Amino acid sequence: MVKKSKTVSRDDKRVKREQAEKQLNELKQRVQDLTAEEYKTFERFKELPLTADILRGLDRSGFHSLTEIQKLAIPECLKGNDVLAAAKTGSGKTLAFLVPVVEKLVFENWSDMDGLGALIITPTRELAVQIYEVLLKIGKFTQLSAGLVIGGKDYSFEKERVGRVNILIGTPGRLLQHMDESATLQTDNVQMLVLDEADRILDMGFKKTLDAILGQLPAGRQTLLFSATQTKSVGDLARLSMVSPKYVNANLANNGTGGEELSLPDSLEQSYVVVPLNEKLSLLWSFLKSHLQAKILVFVSSSKQVHFIYETFRKLQPGIPLMKLHGRQKQKARLETSVKFTQSKNCCLIATDVVARGLDFPAIDWVIQLDCPEDVSTYVHRVGRCARFGRQGKSMLVLLASEEEGFISQMSAKKIEIKKLNIKGSKKKNIQSQIQSLCFNNAELKYLAQKAFISYCKSVIIQKNKSVFKIDELPLDLFASSYGLPGMPKLRLPKKVDDESRMKLKEKKNENRKLKSLSNANDEGEFEDQSKKVRTKYDKMFERKNQDVLSEHYMQLNPELGGKMSNASDDDDDEEFMKVKRHDDEVKTADLPELELNSSKRAMKKALSRKLTAMKGDRGAKLVFDEDGKAHPVYELDDEETFLKEGPSKVHSEFLSTEREKMTKADEIDKGVVKDKRAEKKRRRKELERQLEEDSDDSEGPYVATLGASDSPDEDDKNYEEVPDLENDLEDSEGEDGAQPEKKKQKKWFESEKYKERDSKDAGVFEIEQPETIDDLEALAAKLMD
Numbered sequence: 001m002v003k004k005s006k007t008v009s010r011d012d013k014r015v016k017r018e019q020a021e022k023q024l025n026e027l028k029q030r031v032q033d034l035t036a037e038e039y040k041t042f043e044r045f046k047e048l049p050l051t052a053d054i055l056r057g058l059d060r061s062g063f064h065s066l067t068e069i070q071k072l073a074i075p076e077c078l079k080g081n082d083v084l085a086a087a088k089t090g091s092g093k094t095l096a097f098l099v100p101v102v103e104k105l106v107f108e109n110w111s112d113m114d115g116l117g118a119l120i121i122t123p124t125r126e127l128a129v130q131i132y133e134v135l136l137k138i139g140k141f142t143q144l145s146a147g148l149v150i151g152g153k154d155y156s157f158e159k160e161r162v163g164r165v166n167i168l169i170g171t172p173g174r175l176l177q178h179m180d181e182s183a184t185l186q187t188d189n190v191q192m193l194v195l196d197e198a199d200r201i202l203d204m205g206f207k208k209t210l211d212a213i214l215g216q217l218p219a220g221r222q223t224l225l226f227s228a229t230q231t232k233s234v235g236d237l238a239r240l241s242m243v244s245p246k247y248v249n250a251n252l253a254n255n256g257t258g259g260e261e262l263s264l265p266d267s268l269e270q271s272y273v274v275v276p277l278n279e280k281l282s283l284l285w286s287f288l289k290s291h292l293q294a295k296i297l298v299f300v301s302s303s304k305q306v307h308f309i310y311e312t313f314r315k316l317q318p319g320i321p322l323m324k325l326h327g328r329q330k331q332k333a334r335l336e337t338s339v340k341f342t343q344s345k346n347c348c349l350i351a352t353d354v355v356a357r358g359l360d361f362p363a364i365d366w367v368i369q370l371d372c373p374e375d376v377s378t379y380v381h382r383v384g385r386c387a388r389f390g391r392q393g394k395s396m397l398v399l400l401a402s403e404e405e406g407f408i409s410q411m412s413a414k415k416i417e418i419k420k421l422n423i424k425g426s427k428k429k430n431i432q433s434q435i436q437s438l439c440f441n442n443a444e445l446k447y448l449a450q451k452a453f454i455s456y457c458k459s460v461i462i463q464k465n466k467s468v469f470k471i472d473e474l475p476l477d478l479f480a481s482s483y484g485l486p487g488m489p490k491l492r493l494p495k496k497v498d499d500e501s502r503m504k505l506k507e508k509k510n511e512n513r514k515l516k517s518l519s520n521a522n523d524e525g526e527f528e529d530q531s532k533k534v535r536t537k538y539d540k541m542f543e544r545k546n547q548d549v550l551s552e553h554y555m556q557l558n559p560e561l562g563g564k565m566s567n568a569s570d571d572d573d574d575e576e577f578m579k580v581k582r583h584d585d586e587v588k589t590a591d592l593p594e595l596e597l598n599s600s601k602r603a604m605k606k607a608l609s610r611k612l613t614a615m616k617g618d619r620g621a622k623l624v625f626d627e628d629g630k631a632h633p634v635y636e637l638d639d640e641e642t643f644l645k646e647g648p649s650k651v652h653s654e655f656l657s658t659e660r661e662k663m664t665k666a667d668e669i670d671k672g673v674v675k676d677k678r679a680e681k682k683r684r685r686k687e688l689e690r691q692l693e694e695d696s697d698d699s700e701g702p703y704v705a706t707l708g709a710s711d712s713p714d715e716d717d718k719n720y721e722e723v724p725d726l727e728n729d730l731e732d733s734e735g736e737d738g739a740q741p742e743k744k745k746q747k748k749w750f751e752s753e754k755y756k757e758r759d760s761k762d763a764g765v766f767e768i769e770q771p772e773t774i775d776d777l778e779a780l781a782a783k784l785m786d
């Protein structure tokens with residue numbers, strides 16, 4: 001019986017498997033038979049030849065209708081073609097490549113045993129995280145596994161797992177590092193490679209890294225290149241890494257030509273303003289003050305500017321929450337800021353181009369480009385952070401007079417229409433003096449201002465496009481004043497920045513530090529990990545000469561620091577590029593505010609933890625040494641024998657005698673008090689007795705039964721009779737003379753009294769004699785009845 005059911009279920013399974021295989025083969029056939037005319041008419045995901053698991057994942061994630069790029073690209077990718085795709089920002093490119101990635105592996109019956117099947121490379125960590133999250137949602141019902149490898153995360157944790165995933169998403173440097181170091185990561189079976197924002201990957205100086213990655217992938221893999229914009233370098237890359245690529249361009253009517261035109265979302269409202277360089281911060285301030293309820297993203301050209309503007313504005317408090325995001329922040333802070341900004345309704349994020357590409361922050365109202373973008377394609381990606389997926393959005397580009405003509409004409413060449421705005425004088429507020437006073441009182445802020453100033457100049461100099469970026473025409477002294485600096489730091493500008501040195505700078509900026517240190521290893525493979533040398537921001541300040549807050553004099557005082565001057569850190573790469581001629585401004589160090597040398601946060605934490613350990617832990621014991629040099633605790637317990645022999649200690653008996661003395665004194669006082677009280681009582685009783693005697697003379701008996709309004713007994717006397725007297729009881733028990741005989745006498749006195757009828761004039765009042773016999777009682781009852 002059991003055997004039979006097993007056979008049945010095995011048969012069932014076989015039938016199911018065969019059915020599934022049949023369905024899959026039919027789907028594959030449908031994919032191959034799809035024509036462009038057919039798929040262009042599709043409106044919904046379920047019309048596409050997709051497996052049930054992915055359709056369920058899409059449905060559950062709320063994706064039902066197809067966007068233009070999804071409609072055009074997914075079928076081409078499913079067919080196994082190499083695809084070079086471009087579409088407007090926010091038009092759904094992520095799904096356009098993720099759906100084919102998942103389906104490719106499902107079609108191949110990919111399992112855990114098959115290892116890595118697809119690789120997705122993105123230029124930034126934030127974008128990798130975002131793609132990973134979408135993949136987890138839509139691939140939820142498949143059997144595939146996915147992994148994320150980005151810089152700034154726990155490398156050894158990643159290394160352990162990286163060999164076990166089917167789809168890997170990451171940034172180029174980290175991916176290459178894993179390929180080089182993780183023995184478990186096998187790339188020879190990779191079926192699909194996706195380069196998202198391919199032009200940006202190349203632009204960021206990842207060309208060599210990318211070549212190294214491509215070199216480790218099998219030649220027969222399928223390759224997809226996606227971006228909102230395509231550059232010539234992407235074309236070169238396509239030629240090198242793709243086989244007969246299909247061009248899918250949802251931006252253009254003439255789809256398939258791979259043309260250069262750029263198009264922006266229709267729901268985007270674009271404008272630009274022209275301001276002098278030294279008024280940019282005031283302009284941003286005025287803008288924020290008049291848009292306190294908006295969600296704003298501000299782009300500037302370097303992380304140092306982000307840092308300076310954020311810190312300055314934070315101190316001036318514009319009335320809108322401020323955030324910052326740039327590539328030099330710790331990964332944890334970057335992710336936290338991304339999440340916070342995603343969730344915020346009204347706030348201002350100041351950022352570099354690290355967030356310009358691909359990031360999908362919901363509901364941004366304004367994108368402000370405070371510094372001119374490097375080229376039109378960067379402009380398109382920046383403004384593309386708003387007006388996504390049909391939502392409304394506005395952008396404002398801030399240009400200098402020297403930049404206007406060049407940049408606007410390049411925009412027109414790409415058919416981008418943008419209107420010029422004039423800012424009303426009444427709306428402008430100049431905050432230069434506030435910034436100057438902040439910098440004057442805060443050495444650290446001034447230091448940031450100097451770094452930001454240099455960074456900006458550097459960003460202008462390295463630009464290729466000299467018809468827009470003209471360093472010679474910039475009023476740098478006024479610019480320095482607007483950053484709160486007392487004078488312009490003198491810069492030694494490089495004579496010429498050619499393409500090669502420009503690319504070297506980018507490569508250096510984005511290189512993987514671990515890979516770099518590996519390449520610096522000696523013959524034995526040993527290397528010094530520079531990142532382990534912890535340097536605080538004050539260390540960095542002291543290592544620099546480009547500031548007036550720390551004079552040359554300080555450097556001379558500290559030879560160690562003086563010696564370090566040439567070791568510019570990664571963070572201070574401005575100085576490697578542009579040396580500062582003058583070490584000191586016109587300002588005398590004596591005029592400057594005192595520099596508070598707080599410890600770094602790390603040092604303060606360390607000190608605090610030391611304190612806590614000291615509080616909790618053993619504090620050590622005080623010891624005394626005897627004549628033989630033997631250590632003893634200050635207080636040592638005797639053994640029992642010695643203790644008994646010595647008898648009670650002197651301290652003990654002294655303590656007892658003083659305590660006894662104290663008790664005797666207290667006892668005497670107590671006795672005096674009791675004596676006084678007794679005397680008082682005696683006096684009161686005598687007084688009472690005397691009064692009673694006087695009363696008995698008048699009325700021949702004190703006991704009065706109150707039946708109506710009449711003379712009442714003295715209140716004090718009544719109490720005296722009815723309330724138990726504790727003091728008297730005590731006296732009784734002590735058997736002393738005093739109240740007791742008195743009381744007995746009194747009682748006797750009451751008992752001897754007879755109730756007497758009172759004067760008949762007092763109506764209702766009887767004076768009676770105490771009834772002694774039954775006859776007396778009967779007589780009393782008869783009287784009362786009368």
Ligand SMILES: Nc1ncnc2c1ncn2[C@@H]1O[C@H](COP(=O)(O)OP(=O)(O)OP(=O)(O)O)[C@@H](O)[C@H]1O
Binds near residue numbers: 065090095388389
């Ligand atoms: N078919 C769809 N149905 C509903 N929403 C979609 C669909 N496709 C994409 N979206 C949503 O549109 C937004 C933009 O998508 P996505 O980030 O993929 O755009 P993109 O083209 O990659 O943009 P960028 O060029 O800036 O990288 C996302 O919030 C995404 O969830």
